[in-house]
Amino acid sequence: MVDVTAPHASLSVEDLRKRITTNLQHRQGVGPKEATVADVYKATAEVIRDYLSSSWLDATRRMVEGNVKAVGYLSAEFLIGRQLSNALLNAGLTDQFEGAVKELGFEPKDVIATEPEPGLGNGGLGRLAACYVDSLASLGVPAFGYGIQYRYGIFRQEFDGQGRQVEKPDYWLSEGNPWGHEDFVRSQRVSFGGTVVDGENGARVWKPDWSVRAVPVDYLVPGYDSGRVNTLRLWTAKSYDEFDLATFNRSDYMGAVIPQVDAENITKVLYPEDSTPQGKRLRLEQQYFFVSASIHDAIRTFYAGEAQPDLTTLPDKICFQLNDTHPVIGIPELMRVLMDEYGIDWDTAWDVTRRTFNYTCHTLLPEALEVWPAKLIGELLPRHLEIIKAINAQFVEELESKGIDPEGIDRMRIFTDGPDAQIRMAYLATVGGSYVNGVAALHSQLLKDVTLKDFSAAYPDKFTNVTNGVTPRRFIKLANPRLSDLITEGLGSDRWIHDLDELEGLVPLADDASFVERFRKVKDANKRDFAAYASDKFGFSIDTGTMFDSMIKRLHEYKRQSLKILAVIAEYAAIKDGSADVDEIQPRSVFFGAKAAPGYAMAKLTIRLINNVARVVNDDPAVKGKLAVYFPWNYNIDLAEHLIPATELDEQISQAGKEASGTGNMKFALNGALTVGTLDGANVEIRERVGADNFFLFGLEVDDVEKLYADGYDPMKYVHADSRLRRAIDMVADGTFSNGDRNAYAALTSDWLTHDYFMTMADFTAYMDIQKEIEETYQKPDEWARKAILNVAHSGFFSSDRAIEDYLRDIWHTQPQR
Numbered sequence: 001m002v003d004v005t006a007p008h009a010s011l012s013v014e015d016l017r018k019r020i021t022t023n024l025q026h027r028q029g030v031g032p033k034e035a036t037v038a039d040v041y042k043a044t045a046e047v048i049r050d051y052l053s054s055s056w057l058d059a060t061r062r063m064v065e066g067n068v069k070a071v072g073y074l075s076a077e078f079l080i081g082r083q084l085s086n087a088l089l090n091a092g093l094t095d096q097f098e099g100a101v102k103e104l105g106f107e108p109k110d111v112i113a114t115e116p117e118p119g120l121g122n123g124g125l126g127r128l129a130a131c132y133v134d135s136l137a138s139l140g141v142p143a144f145g146y147g148i149q150y151r152y153g154i155f156r157q158e159f160d161g162q163g164r165q166v167e168k169p170d171y172w173l174s175e176g177n178p179w180g181h182e183d184f185v186r187s188q189r190v191s192f193g194g195t196v197v198d199g200e201n202g203a204r205v206w207k208p209d210w211s212v213r214a215v216p217v218d219y220l221v222p223g224y225d226s227g228r229v230n231t232l233r234l235w236t237a238k239s240y241d242e243f244d245l246a247t248f249n250r251s252d253y254m255g256a257v258i259p260q261v262d263a264e265n266i267t268k269v270l271y272p273e274d275s276t277p278q279g280k281r282l283r284l285e286q287q288y289f290f291v292s293a294s295i296h297d298a299i300r301t302f303y304a305g306e307a308q309p310d311l312t313t314l315p316d317k318i319c320f321q322l323n324d325t326h327p328v329i330g331i332p333e334l335m336r337v338l339m340d341e342y343g344i345d346w347d348t349a350w351d352v353t354r355r356t357f358n359y360t361c362h363t364l365l366p367e368a369l370e371v372w373p374a375k376l377i378g379e380l381l382p383r384h385l386e387i388i389k390a391i392n393a394q395f396v397e398e399l400e401s402k403g404i405d406p407e408g409i410d411r412m413r414i415f416t417d418g419p420d421a422q423i424r425m426a427y428l429a430t431v432g433g434s435y436v437n438g439v440a441a442l443h444s445q446l447l448k449d450v451t452l453k454d455f456s457a458a459y460p461d462k463f464t465n466v467t468n469g470v471t472p473r474r475f476i477k478l479a480n481p482r483l484s485d486l487i488t489e490g491l492g493s494d495r496w497i498h499d500l501d502e503l504e505g506l507v508p509l510a511d512d513a514s515f516v517e518r519f520r521k522v523k524d525a526n527k528r529d530f531a532a533y534a535s536d537k538f539g540f541s542i543d544t545g546t547m548f549d550s551m552i553k554r555l556h557e558y559k560r561q562s563l564k565i566l567a568v569i570a571e572y573a574a575i576k577d578g579s580a581d582v583d584e585i586q587p588r589s590v591f592f593g594a595k596a597a598p599g600y601a602m603a604k605l606t607i608r609l610i611n612n613v614a615r616v617v618n619d620d621p622a623v624k625g626k627l628a629v630y631f632p633w634n635y636n637i638d639l640a641e642h643l644i645p646a647t648e649l650d651e652q653i654s655q656a657g658k659e660a661s662g663t664g665n666m667k668f669a670l671n672g673a674l675t676v677g678t679l680d681g682a683n684v685e686i687r688e689r690v691g692a693d694n695f696f697l698f699g700l701e702v703d704d705v706e707k708l709y710a711d712g713y714d715p716m717k718y719v720h721a722d723s724r725l726r727r728a729i730d731m732v733a734d735g736t737f738s739n740g741d742r743n744a745y746a747a748l749t750s751d752w753l754t755h756d757y758f759m760t761m762a763d764f765t766a767y768m769d770i771q772k773e774i775e776e777t778y779q780k781p782d783e784w785a786r787k788a789i790l791n792v793a794h795s796g797f798f799s800s801d802r803a804i805e806d807y808l809r810d811i812w813h814t815q816p817q818r
């Protein structure tokens with residue numbers, strides 16, 4: 001009999017080839033001769049999943065039986081990227097895979113490229129969740145990721161003939177999904193609507209109107225070389241059949257049926273907005289759907305088979321991390337479950353709930369803080385509304401007893417009274433959990449001083465920081481194999497993949513001429529690879545002798561893609577009119593990657609401008625060989641994995657005090673790019689670690705920004721002071737980038753000149769000046785390489801393993817399970 005409890009042992013090339021062949025026959029219905037690359041991909045994925053399943057069972061069993069508290073990471077987004085190459089790496093099967101697939105007559109990289117990318121997130125927050133589940137498994141922590149399997153992920157971005165963004169549906173499941181395993185047996189019922197009535201002994205009884213079946217789709221999360229395989233459980237919504245419907249026994253039959261039929265819509269599509277939440281009913285349904293299913297799932301898992309489970313022990317078994325406010329409805333839900341389903345009294349339930357949840361905030365923008373109309377919550381979740389009101393009342397009493405004045409109390413209310421009563425989810429999260437953390441040192445400080453000031457004054461011990469991190473497996477080892485080999489050679493071991501602080505050992509090599517030389521060769525080879533990839537995929541012809549300068553992130557005014565494009569225009573104008581010294585300017589290829597929320601007009605207009613600047617600049621023989629602009633469409637994880645290793649200059653130029661952390665900045669530094677950036681988010685800590693000499697700092701700081709707002713900011717002052725800026729804006733306004741249409745970008749130019757909330761005008765001159773310095777440094781290739789090596793060497797702190805260790809020590813108070 002096979003011992004399913006043994007951690008996965010290794011597999012030979014021959015074993016793997018045989019398993020793939022068998023799967024091709026049994027599951028794909030083809031022999032190796034007829035198989036296409038898609039068949040081989042699917043077969044390999046299924047074989048790897050099967051192979052990992054014994055370790056997975058073992059880890060799950062040990063989690064339930066052991067006495068180490070588990071982590072439940074609750075996130076509406078997990079931007080996991082392609083699975084195959086990562087699973088192979090973490091399971092130690094990369095070489096065997098390459099051997100086996102070649103024997104079958106296929107090219108390994110073609111097999112890997114066949115996999116569609118699951119786009120189950122918008123950007124940084126979703127990718128962070130994916131890095132964290134990788135680190136939890138790699139460190140051996142018993143943990144679940146809990147989220148939603150959207151049928152349509154983030155839209156596929158295309159550009160029309162005018163350079164405008166067009167959104168196309170991302171039907172990523174069309175060819176099946178070998179990684180996700182639907183587990184109907186472990187479904188959960190999630191209910192909505194209806195009323196609350198009085199029950200026996202003062203109990204309140206929720207009589208919901210309609211329910212939906214939450215079916216888990218399980219993804220295996222193999223740790224890197226840890227033997228542990230955790231679960232990422234993404235819920236999908238299914239309708240109940242008529243039989244179940246009948247049990248509702250309602251007089252209003254059609255009224256009951258119609259919402260039921262619509263139930264599957266709940267997980268149909270990911271909302272493509274990543275700020276300014278709209279308070280839409282379906283979004284609230286999504287949030288409650290996955291959180292309710294997850295909480296019940298955790299209870300079922302940890303109290304399996306217990307007739308009378310004692311849920312007061314819940315905080316010893318699991319802690320839930322709330323990834324932003326999206327899962328915060330979990331706080332009243334756990335209260336409801338404890339009280340209404342398990343008969344626990346309010347005070348005990350409240351104590352258990354507060355000890356079970358913690359909350360991570362990812363923003364500073366006030367408009368990004370989720371607020372739900374009480375009316376909507378009352379319609380959809382009437383019992384939860386009662387509980388939230390009671391939490392608020394109890395909280396207000398507590399503030400009164402602390403002697404806080406009435407205005408202070410009004411500012412802090414979770415539930416704002418009145419006809420348009422609102423529920424402030426960030427406040428509910430702060431009150432209903434143990435810890436609140438920001439995602440970079442500066443961000444956590446600003447949370448305490450500004451965004452949640454009253455709360456940090458009343459509860460100073462609640463607030464802490466965990467600076468974000470990124471997984472070195474996907475973003476160095478997989479994305480940049482050449483640099484990985486060089487690092488391993490330089491350090492004499494590949495321990496760094498487990499312990500990224502080991503990169504410090506590269507410091508002396510920054511002064512070793514032969515290492516510097518090889519480092520430069522790695523970057524050059526990566527640039528050539530990217531040029532080939534981009535030629536293939538986008539039809540670009542990129543000059544690899546130019547400096548590769550990248551800005552890849554969501555399109556947002558606060559991130560200031562406009563600052564970059566205005567600087568490009570200014571440079572273009574200077575080359576054309578001869579005011580730039582042609583012998584001095586450094587030839588560049590500027591890359592943008594960015595999706596805009598479909599309803600965000602300014603962001604979409606900026607995309608159109610960038611595309612048209614690219615068209616005009618790239619078609620102009622006067623700047624050929626000096627300046628080129630590329631905007632590959634549909635920026636996603638795959639593009640990031642190709643472009644980051646090839647990039648030399650990384651743009652992190654948000655207005656100070658607006659970017660909570662950034663994680664792209666970490667990926668670039670670890671891949672040997674230098675940053676040009678403001679003192680914002682994690683840039684601050686990157687600069688501290690890599691050294692001020694190895695970071696191109698410019699621009700206003702948080703205090704300068706605040707002072708300018710207070711004094712009355714006037715963008716015209718800066719426009720008048722810099723003729724390059726005037727010229728660039730004129731060109732946008734005069735139709736240069738719109739075939740003579742002077743109206744095309746009016747919304748942008750008028751904002752710059754009159755409003756400019758994010759102070760792009762104020763930072764323009766400093767940005768142009770630092771670019772001079774950048775070019776001078778770049779023209780000393782050894783000096784540039786030395787700085788880049790020091791960036792790599794000092795960035796080990798930005799591993800998601802370190803971030804998870806911070807969470808374990810400071811917030812979760814738990815540990816790996818040996």
Ligand code: 26Q
Pocket residue numbers: 122123124125126128271273274275277278279283326362363370439468659660661662663681
């Ligand atoms: C909320 C309600 C309704 C619809 C959508 C949303 C929504 C969805 C996604 C709100 C926000 C997001 C995503 C936010 C995000 O990605 N924030 C980024 O998080 C990163 C990880 O901490 C940070 O590095 C970035 O600074 C931060 O912008």
